Amino acid sequence: MKRSKPAPNNFGMLHDLKMKKEAKQIRVQEKYEIQGFISSGTYGRVYKAKAKEPKINEHGMEIECVYAIKKFKPDKEGDTHSYTGISQSAVREISLCKELCHENTIRLEEVLLEDKSIYMVFDYAEHDFLQIIHHHSQSERKPIPEFTIKSFLWQLLNGVAYLHANWVMHRDLKPANILVTADGVVKIGDLGLARLFHHPLVPLFNGDKVVVTIWYRAPELLLGSKHYTTTIDIWAVGCIFAELLALKPIFKGEEAKMDSKKNVPFQRSQLTKIFEVLGTPTKERWPTIDHQPEYNNLNSFRPYSNTLREYYDRLPSAKSEAGYNLLTAMLEYDPIKRISALDALSHPFFEEEPEPSFGSFEGQEFKYPRRTVKPEDNDIKGGIPAISSGASQAGVKVSANKKEDGRNSKRIKVEQ
Amino acid sequence: MAANFWASTHGQYWMLDEAALRKSRETDLKYLKEIELAKIRGEDVYCFVLNLTSWFLYLVIAALGRRLNVRQVIIATAITYFKRFYTKNSYKNTDPYLVAATCMYLACKMEEFPQHIKSVILEMKNVTADQGGFGYDNQKVAEMEFYLLEELEFNLIVYHPYRTLKTLAIDLGQKSDVIQRAWHIVNDLFRTDICLVYPPYMIAIAAVGFVIMIKEARANHNGIDTRTRKGNGSVGGVGSGSRNEGRGISGIKELKQWFSGLQVDMEKVLEIIRNIKNLYSQWREVNEIKAQDVLRKLREAQNKS
Numbered sequence: 001m002k003r004s005k006p007a008p009n010n011f012g013m014l015h016d017l018k019m020k021k022e023a024k025q026i027r028v029q030e031k032y033e034i035q036g037f038i039s040s041g042t043y044g045r046v047y048k049a050k051a052k053e054p055k056i057n058e059h060g061m062e063i064e065c066v067y068a069i070k071k072f073k074p075d076k077e078g079d080t081h082s083y084t085g086i087s088q089s090a091v092r093e094i095s096l097c098k099e100l101c102h103e104n105t106i107r108l109e110e111v112l113l114e115d116k117s118i119y120m121v122f123d124y125a126e127h128d129f130l131q132i133i134h135h136h137s138q139s140e141r142k143p144i145p146e147f148t149i150k151s152f153l154w155q156l157l158n159g160v161a162y163l164h165a166n167w168v169m170h171r172d173l174k175p176a177n178i179l180v181t182a183d184g185v186v187k188i189g190d191l192g193l194a195r196l197f198h199h200p201l202v203p204l205f206n207g208d209k210v211v212v213t214i215w216y217r218a219p220e221l222l223l224g225s226k227h228y229t230t231t232i233d234i235w236a237v238g239c240i241f242a243e244l245l246a247l248k249p250i251f252k253g254e255e256a257k258m259d260s261k262k263n264v265p266f267q268r269s270q271l272t273k274i275f276e277v278l279g280t281p282t283k284e285r286w287p288t289i290d291h292q293p294e295y296n297n298l299n300s301f302r303p304y305s306n307t308l309r310e311y312y313d314r315l316p317s318a319k320s321e322a323g324y325n326l327l328t329a330m331l332e333y334d335p336i337k338r339i340s341a342l343d344a345l346s347h348p349f350f351e352e353e354p355e356p357s358f359g360s361f362e363g364q365e366f367k368y369p370r371r372t373v374k375p376e377d378n379d380i381k382g383g384i385p386a387i388s389s390g391a392s393q394a395g396v397k398v399s400a401n402k403k404e405d406g407r408n409s410k411r412i413k414v415e416q
Numbered sequence: 417m418a419a420n421f422w423a424s425t426h427g428q429y430w431m432l433d434e435a436a437l438r439k440s441r442e443t444d445l446k447y448l449k450e451i452e453l454a455k456i457r458g459e460d461v462y463c464f465v466l467n468l469t470s471w472f473l474y475l476v477i478a479a480l481g482r483r484l485n486v487r488q489v490i491i492a493t494a495i496t497y498f499k500r501f502y503t504k505n506s507y508k509n510t511d512p513y514l515v516a517a518t519c520m521y522l523a524c525k526m527e528e529f530p531q532h533i534k535s536v537i538l539e540m541k542n543v544t545a546d547q548g549g550f551g552y553d554n555q556k557v558a559e560m561e562f563y564l565l566e567e568l569e570f571n572l573i574v575y576h577p578y579r580t581l582k583t584l585a586i587d588l589g590q591k592s593d594v595i596q597r598a599w600h601i602v603n604d605l606f607r608t609d610i611c612l613v614y615p616p617y618m619i620a621i622a623a624v625g626f627v628i629m630i631k632e633a634r635a636n637h638n639g640i641d642t643r644t645r646k647g648n649g650s651v652g653g654v655g656s657g658s659r660n661e662g663r664g665i666s667g668i669k670e671l672k673q674w675f676s677g678l679q680v681d682m683e684k685v686l687e688i689i690r691n692i693k694n695l696y697s698q699w700r701e702v703n704e705i706k707a708q709d710v711l712r713k714l715r716e717a718q719n720k721s
Contacts, residue, residue: 014556016509017563084533085558086565091525094565095572098425111570113562195528196573 028112028119032069036373043089043192044073048124048373066124067109071117083116089192090118096168096191097122103358104159106179106189125179125187127368129240133175135368137247143317145364147354148184149244150323154345154356155186156237161341163188164230170194173236174213175243184360197230212236214255214270219281220335222267222274224293231335234344238330245315250277266297278331279306286334322349421615425571430500432612441466443506451717465710467608467698469507472707473498474607476543477516483539484531486524488603489576494523495606496574501567503612507714513544514552518560526572533557547708548715576611577602577620584624587674594631594671598623601692608695614688621680622688628671629689635668 028034032049039046051065072090097108097120109121129152136144144152156178163170172193179187193212212221218235220228242250253270275281280303281289289295308331312324326349329339339347350356361368421427441463448462474495481491497519502512517540524531533554540550552560565572581602585595601623605611610619676682 014514014559014563017505017560021563021566083555083558085521085561086525088525088528088530091522091572094570095526098570099573101423111565113566 026112028069028114031112032067032121034069036375038068038371038373043087044071046070048371049121068122068124070120070122072120073117086118090120092195093190093192094118094120096194096196100163100166100168100191102159102162104155104186104188105162106187122189123181123187125189126182126371127180128189128371129175129178129180129244131371132180132368133243133247139369140366143247143315144244146317146319147356147362148360148364149241149317150350150354151184151356151358151360152178152180152186152244153237153241154350155358155360156188156240157341157344159186159188160233160237161345163194164233164341167196168194169197169230170233170236172212173233173240174216175240178240180360183358184362185358186360214253214267215239215249215251217267217270218335219271219274219333220292222271223289223295223298224264226293229335230341231338234330234338234341237341237344238327241327241330242311245312245318250311266294268297272301275301275304277306277308277311278304278333280304281333288334288336320349320352322347322352325349421575421617424573424575425569426573426575427615429569429571430612431615432503434613437503437609437612440503441506443508447506447508447717451713466507468702468707469512469710469714470499470502470609471607471702472704472711473512473516475704476513477520478606479543480517480520480536480539483542484520484524484535486520486529486531487527489578490520490523490527490529492576492578492603492606492611493527493574494519496576496611497523497564497568499609499612501564504567508718511715511718512711513540513548513550514556514560515564516540517550517552518557518564521557522561522564522572526574548712575616577605577616577623580617580620581624584620588671594624594627597627601626604695605692608691610688610691614684618680618684619688621678622685622692625675625685626689626692628668628675632668632672 035048038048047069049067049069054062055065057063107123112119177190179189216236216239218232251273253273256265256267312318326347332338445462477495478491521536544550581595
């Protein structure tokens with residue numbers, strides 16, 4: 001059958017959708033009062049905001065709703081700034097946060113699209129592990145109370161167990177991403193790297209060549225493993241547990257940077273830091289270690305012995321033998337032998353006094369400082385189209401609460 | 417969520433009933449009459465025309481997926497997005513080709529197989545070359561993506577029957593042809609709106625049940641249902657090469673026993689099986705050329721308004 005001349009098809013189709021959207025759209029500025037700037041990263045910026053309409057609770061009382069609004073910067077295409085839609089990391093974070101519902105994961109209130117920007121509105125959390133660790137190491141100069149550490153760790157594992165039970169790998173657990181409410185409830189945040197892992201269509205390696213901030217990166221990743229499992233999150237939790245005890249990262253290596261051809265470099269420094277504490281991994285400790293792509297590189301290391309025991313005993317707040325056992329179970333070289341989040345939750349450490357609680361700060365006589373919120377730097381403007389080109393975002397990499405050790409710049413992500 | 421279908425956004429917000437679906441088509445039914453598209457009267461005819469159109473658009477999306485070399489799961493996700501979008505919008509007011517391309521673009525990102533926006537556009541141009549083409553650029557597809565996300569209420573994780581089929585395959589063993597045939601039936605079912613109405617695991621089970629029924633019928637009558645066999649030769653592979661496999665009655669008995677032991681609402685499963693039968697009985701009536709014509713007229717009418 002002969003068909004007639006093709007019909008031109010740039011009708012006002014988008015116009016209709018635009019009208020529909022505009023008719024019901026609530027602009028960010030109409031609904032939220034932006035109180036200031038919290039932080040920024042490769043994805044964009046985070047602001048603290050208050051709902052203009054307070055919510056009413058079941059007793060008819062007004063409750064003030066405070067949120068952290070994450071504004072993604074638009075995905076740019078090379079130099080042309082031609083717009084290519086929502087970034088994959090935003091798709092991941094939005095899709096997962098829409099599904100997740102757990103006491104120990106951050107709650108997503110809503111997503112707003114305005115002009116070319118995406119706004120994710122999260123519940124606000126006053127603290128995070130990094131800020132609390134810093135408060136103790138810099139201002140307080142005292143270890144974090146045992147009860148608080150145990151409550152933090154238990155809740156973190158509780159959230160991780162939920163994620164893993166739902167086939168979600170976080171892939172970027174680190175103190176800065178573990179939020180804590182003013183009441184001491186732990187909320188796992190930043191799922192920008194997280195993904196579902198059942199039946200992945202391509203090896204995980206193909207999606208993101210590098211995952212997890214270097215200090216928290218599991219040995220199998222450092223040795224080039226292309227298929228990895230949820231155990232990489234547990235390694236990170238182990239590192240975070242040690243950091244809560246020591247108030248400094250347990251394995252503070254230097255990241256070897258990617259070369260111009262984007263080859264993933266061998267992370268000698270980071271592995272050295274791990275070996276210095278845990279000893280050189282052997283075939284006895286990790287039977288399949290010789291299958292790791294970077295295995296041959298291990299010959300060039302001098303032998304180290306396991307000094308985790310000494311490391312632990314030196315820590316002022318680490319007194320529990322069960323705590324040491326749990327730490328070793330999480331920092332197990334062999335991913336197969338590494339403890340699961342679920343098993344960790346029922347570890348004897350959590351049955352010992354003091355038992356963990358959702359109120360991590362109960363009985364504490366001091367208060368942690370509130371999150372720094374800078375009043376300036378607001379690029380969410382009512383009515384005026386939000387940033388759509390790179391020029392106005394030049395300042396985005398300057399982080400407001402960037403710490404002196406440059407942690408915030410440690411996250412590197414490569415997407416194909 | 418992911419571990420429990422009923423706790424997911426798919427289970428909570430996107431299981432629609434037939435009545436809601438029918439309602440979502442009202443605008444288009446009215447419109448088809450207005451532009452006297454089918455030159456015939458009667459609600460059923462218009463419904464049929466609409467079904468035809470969505471069938472054709474399935475083929476467009478599947479063809480786009482194949483050109484992009486994506487897996488069936490991604491095609492299924494794109495089609496589900498597409499169908500969800502059209503429960504809230506009409507063909508009258510939106511260009512289904514633009515929506516289709518955008519659904520594919522978003523589904524690829526969601527299923528961790530990202531494609532460049534330009535490749536999606538290029539392949540869509542190829543797929544639609546003889547149907548009026550595809551005149552949108554990056555900007556338009558990206559803009560459409562925003563509208564699509566809102567219409568989907570940002571619920572992007574979609575469950576598909578394939579996962580259940582893989583689980584059932586463990587029971588039936590690697591050599592079983594039942595799963596493979598059910599797999600093809602599940603693919604075919606994306607031509608219908610079944611994915612909007614029934615939970616994916618039930619669709620999977622129904623597809624398996626249908627295969628077992630066909631096997632049984634064949635064994636009983638030493639032949640097969642001729643209607644199914646002649647229809648376009650596709651029919652989810654049900655008709656092909658199964659006569660000489662030497663599976664006795666006992667095999668079917670075992671299968672039936674296993675099947676009735678599945679913990680699932682069998683009434684619903686039978687409903688889906690009826691839908692599968694309908695699908696295959698319509699197979700010959702559905703004509704691509706006819707569907708293309710309908711779509712072209714729709715788009716021309718859009719262009720005039």
